[in-house]
Amino acid sequence: MSSDPLLRVENLKTQFFTETGTVRAVDGISFEVYEGEIVGLVGESGAGKSVASMSLLRLVESPGEIVGGTIEYKGTTIFDLEEGPDGDLRKHPDMLSEAAMRERIRGREIAVIFQDPMESLNPVFTVGGQLREFIELNRDLSSSTAKAEAIRMLREVGIPDPEQRYEEYPHQFSGGMRQRVLIAMALACEPNLIIADEPTTALDVTVEGQILDLVDDLQERYDTSFIWVTHDMGVVAEICDRVNVMYLGEIVEQAPVDELFYETNHPYTKALLNSMPRPDRTVEELTPIEGVMPEAINPPSGCRFHPRCPDAREVCTRVHPEAREVDRADGHPHRAACVKHDVFDVGYDESVPLEDGADAKPSGGETEAERGSAAGGGHASTDGGESR
Amino acid sequence: MATTESQLEDQEPGAHAEGDTADEAVETRVGWRYTLAKVRRDATARIGFYIVAIVLFIAAFAAVDSNLSRLTFGAVSDYAAAEALPIFDHPTRMPPPGEGNPNQPPAFLDGGTLSSPLGTDPQGRDYFTRVIYGSQVSVSVGIFSTAIGLIGGTIIGSVAGYYGGRIDDVLMRAVETLYAIPPLVLIIVFIVFISGGSPDIRFAVVGVGLTFIPVFARIIRSRVLSVREMDYIEAARAAGVKDRNIIRRHVIPNSFAPVMVYATLQIGVTILIVAGLSFLGYGAQPPTPDWGEMLRIAHGRYMHSNIWLSIWPGLAILVTIMGFNLFGDGLQDALDPRIKE
Numbered sequence: 001m002s003s004d005p006l007l008r009v010e011n012l013k014t015q016f017f018t019e020t021g022t023v024r025a026v027d028g029i030s031f032e033v034y035e036g037e038i039v040g041l042v043g044e045s046g047a048g049k050s051v052a053s054m055s056l057l058r059l060v061e062s063p064g065e066i067v068g069g070t071i072e073y074k075g076t077t078i079f080d081l082e083e084g085p086d087g088d089l090r091k092h093p094d095m096l097s098e099a100a101m102r103e104r105i106r107g108r109e110i111a112v113i114f115q116d117p118m119e120s121l122n123p124v125f126t127v128g129g130q131l132r133e134f135i136e137l138n139r140d141l142s143s144s145t146a147k148a149e150a151i152r153m154l155r156e157v158g159i160p161d162p163e164q165r166y167e168e169y170p171h172q173f174s175g176g177m178r179q180r181v182l183i184a185m186a187l188a189c190e191p192n193l194i195i196a197d198e199p200t201t202a203l204d205v206t207v208e209g210q211i212l213d214l215v216d217d218l219q220e221r222y223d224t225s226f227i228w229v230t231h232d233m234g235v236v237a238e239i240c241d242r243v244n245v246m247y248l249g250e251i252v253e254q255a256p257v258d259e260l261f262y263e264t265n266h267p268y269t270k271a272l273l274n275s276m277p278r279p280d281r282t283v284e285e286l287t288p289i290e291g292v293m294p295e296a297i298n299p300p301s302g303c304r305f306h307p308r309c310p311d312a313r314e315v316c317t318r319v320h321p322e323a324r325e326v327d328r329a330d331g332h333p334h335r336a337a338c339v340k341h342d343v344f345d346v347g348y349d350e351s352v353p354l355e356d357g358a359d360a361k362p363s364g365g366e367t368e369a370e371r372g373s374a375a376g377g378g379h380a381s382t383d384g385g386e387s388r
Numbered sequence: 389m390a391t392t393e394s395q396l397e398d399q400e401p402g403a404h405a406e407g408d409t410a411d412e413a414v415e416t417r418v419g420w421r422y423t424l425a426k427v428r429r430d431a432t433a434r435i436g437f438y439i440v441a442i443v444l445f446i447a448a449f450a451a452v453d454s455n456l457s458r459l460t461f462g463a464v465s466d467y468a469a470a471e472a473l474p475i476f477d478h479p480t481r482m483p484p485p486g487e488g489n490p491n492q493p494p495a496f497l498d499g500g501t502l503s504s505p506l507g508t509d510p511q512g513r514d515y516f517t518r519v520i521y522g523s524q525v526s527v528s529v530g531i532f533s534t535a536i537g538l539i540g541g542t543i544i545g546s547v548a549g550y551y552g553g554r555i556d557d558v559l560m561r562a563v564e565t566l567y568a569i570p571p572l573v574l575i576i577v578f579i580v581f582i583s584g585g586s587p588d589i590r591f592a593v594v595g596v597g598l599t600f601i602p603v604f605a606r607i608i609r610s611r612v613l614s615v616r617e618m619d620y621i622e623a624a625r626a627a628g629v630k631d632r633n634i635i636r637r638h639v640i641p642n643s644f645a646p647v648m649v650y651a652t653l654q655i656g657v658t659i660l661i662v663a664g665l666s667f668l669g670y671g672a673q674p675p676t677p678d679w680g681e682m683l684r685i686a687h688g689r690y691m692h693s694n695i696w697l698s699i700w701p702g703l704a705i706l707v708t709i710m711g712f713n714l715f716g717d718g719l720q721d722a723l724d725p726r727i728k729e
Contacts, residue, residue: 057626062553106628114626120619124641130620133637134627182623189627 005032012069027249043246117178121170128166138189176207265336426722433718439711536597541604549612567602611643656712
C-alpha cells in the first residue's frame with residue numbers, strides 16, 4: 001500500500017448551530033483512505049456518519065458548518081483553517097474555492113452513492129438522461145459519446161437490456177435496479193473515491209448481497225476507493241478493509257476489519273458486535289446495547305459512552321479519551337478511545353466501577369428486564385438509518 | 389407530476405425480486421401522458437378540454453369572410469382593416485369595417501338576416517365576426533398575461549425556495565408587498581403610469597401578468613421547499629452540477645405540476661380581468677374587437693335598444709372561462725395523488 005493516503009481527514013469538526021444550542025455532529029474525527037481501499041464508517045443513527053461524509057465534499061447545509069480540522073485529498077486542500085492576523089480562524093488560502101470544488105472534486109474525483117435508491121433519482125427524467133447528464137458534466141464528453149458510455153455503464157452494473165432501460169423512468173425500476181443505476185452514476189464519472197452512504201439500507205438482504213458482490217467486483221476492476229457508511233456490522237465484515245467506529249461524533253475505534261472483529265478494543269464496538277448475530281459464534285441470546293445514544297447537543301462528560309458502558313469506572317466520567325494507538329495490524333494502527341488501555345495511564349485500574357455501569361453489565365439472568373428498558377430504540381444493528 | 393403517485397405504488401422494495409422490473413407495459417404511467425389519460429376519463433374535465441380546444445382553434449385559425457359572413461379557416465388577406473389597431477401585429481386578422489345596416493337584430497328575430505347571424509352593431513359591423521375575432525384578443529391576453537406571471541413567479545419562487553435564508557426573505561417579502569396591494573388598483577396605476585394616458589391592451593396584459601407573479605411564486609416556492617430536500621437534488625450537488633442547472637433541470641420540473649394547474653385556472657381569470665379592464669376603458673380600445681370592450685360600448689348606450697349586443701360577448705366570456713375552469717379542475721384532480729380512481 002502506498003504511503004501517501006488518497007484522503008486524509010484530521011480532527012474534522014462539523015457543528016450545527018440550532019436555536020437550542022450547538023450540535024457537535026462531528027467532533028474531531030481523523031482517518032485516512034488509501035488507494036483501492038474500502039473504509040467503513042460504522043455507528044448508530046445520529047453518530048454523525050452521514051454528516052462526516054458530506055463534510056468531505058463540503059456539502060453540509062445550513063445551519064451546519066465545518067468549524068475545524070483539515071481535509072486533504074491527493075495533496076489538495078479541501079478544507080483547512082488558519083489563524084488570521086487578528087487571531088480569528090479563517091479559511092486557509094490553499095483551500096479550494098466553491099467553484100473548484102464543484103468542477104474538480106464533486107463527481108469527478110469524489111462521488112456519492114446515496115442511501116435511498118427510491119429518492120435519489122429524479123422522477124421526471126429518464127434514467128439514461130440523468131446518467132448522461134452526470135457523465136457529460138464530469139468527463140467532458142459529447143452528448144452521443146456520453147450516451148454510449150451511459151449504456152455501457154448500465155450494462156456494467158448488471159442491468160439487462162440497457163439500451164431499452166436507458167429510455168425508462170426511475171419508477172419503472174425496482175429498488176435493487178435503482179441502486180445499480182446509482183452505482184453506475186457514481187462509477188461513470190470515474191472518480192477515485194466513492195462515498196457510499198448506507199447504499200444497501202433500503203434493500204432487502206438478497207438484493208443487498210447482490211449489490212455488495214457487485215461493488216466488490218467493480219471495486220477490484222476500477223480500483224476505486226470507497227468510504228462505506230453503514231450501521232450494519234455484517235456489511236462491514238463482508239466488504240471493508242478497514243473500519244472506523246463512530247459514537248456521538250467521535251471515532252472510538254479504528255482498525256483493519258479482522259482485527260476489529262477479533263481483537264476488539266473498545267467496549268462500544270464490543271457491544272455493537274454482541275448485539276448482532278455472527279456466523280462465527282453461537283450464542284443463546286443477543287445482547288442489546290443499553291439505553292439510547294445521548295443527543296450530540298449535550299454530550300456526557302468524560303468518555304461519551306460511559307453512561308451505557310459495561311466497563312465504565314469513575315475515571316470515565318472525568319477523562320475524555322481521544323483515540324490512541326493501542327496495537328498495530330497489517331501495517332495499520334489499531335486505535336481505540338478507551339481509558340482502560342494502558343497507553344492512557346489515567347488510573348483506570350484503581351478507579352471504582354460505576355454503579356450504573358455495573359447494572360448495565362449484561363449477565364444471563366436479567367436479560368428480560370434489560371430488553372424492556374432497551375426497547376426505547378437502543379438496538380444498534382436494527383436502526384433504519386438516518387436522515388441528514 | 390403523476391409520477392409521485394405511481395412511485396408510491398411501485399415502492400415495495402422487498403416484494404420485487406431483482407429482475408422483476410414492473411415493466412409489464414400494461415399501464416406505463418409516465419408524466420403527462422398518464423395525466424391526460426386520466427383527464428379524458430373525467431367527464432367535466434373532458435368538456436372543459438373540448439371547450440378550450442375549440443376556443444383555441446377558433447382564435448388561432450378563424451377568419452370571417454366579410455362578403456359571405458361565413459367562418460373560414462386559414463389566412464385571409466382582404467381584411468387589412470383601415471380603422472383597426474394591430475393586436476400583436478396581426479393586421480390581416482382584423483375584422484372588416486362596417487358594411488351592413490346598423491343595429492340589425494340577430495337572425496332569429498324579425499328583421500334579422502342569415503348573413504349577419506348575430507346582427508350588426510351600431511356601426512354596421514357584423515357582430516358574429518367581431519365576437520369570433522374577440523376570441524383572438526381574449527385568448528392571447530389570457531395566455532400572455534398568465535405566462536408573464538408564470539415565468540416571473542417560477543423564477544422568483546424557485547430561486548427563493550432553493551436558496552432559502554436571506555435570498556428567500558428578500559425575494560418573498562418583495563413579492564408579498566406586491567401582493568398586499570389590491571390588484572385592480574395596482575393594474576390601473578401601472579397602466580396609467582406606463583402608457584402615459586393612452587391605454588392599450590398590451591399594457592393591460594403586462595400589468596395583469598405582473599400582479600400574478602406573487603401567487604405563482606408562493607405556490608412554486610412551497611413545492612420547492614420539499615423538493616430541495618430530496619436525495620436527487622443532493623445527488624446532483626454531489627456530482628458537481630451548478631446551482632442554476634439544478635434549479636432548471638431538477639427543482640423546477642419536479643415542482644411544476646401545481647403551478648401548471650393553477651395557470652390553467654388562471655387563464656380564465658385573466659380573461660375576465662382584462663375584459664373588466666376593457667370594460668372600464670383601461671384595456672382594449674375601439675375598434676379592437678375585445679369582448680370586454682364590446683360589452684362596454686353595448687352596455688353604455690345600447691342596453692335598452694339592443695340587449696343582444698351585451699349578451700353575445702357576455703356569453704363568449706362565460707363559455708371560454710368555464711372551459712378553462714373545468715379543464716383546470718380536471719387537471720387538478722388528475723394530478724392529485726390522493727384522488728384515486
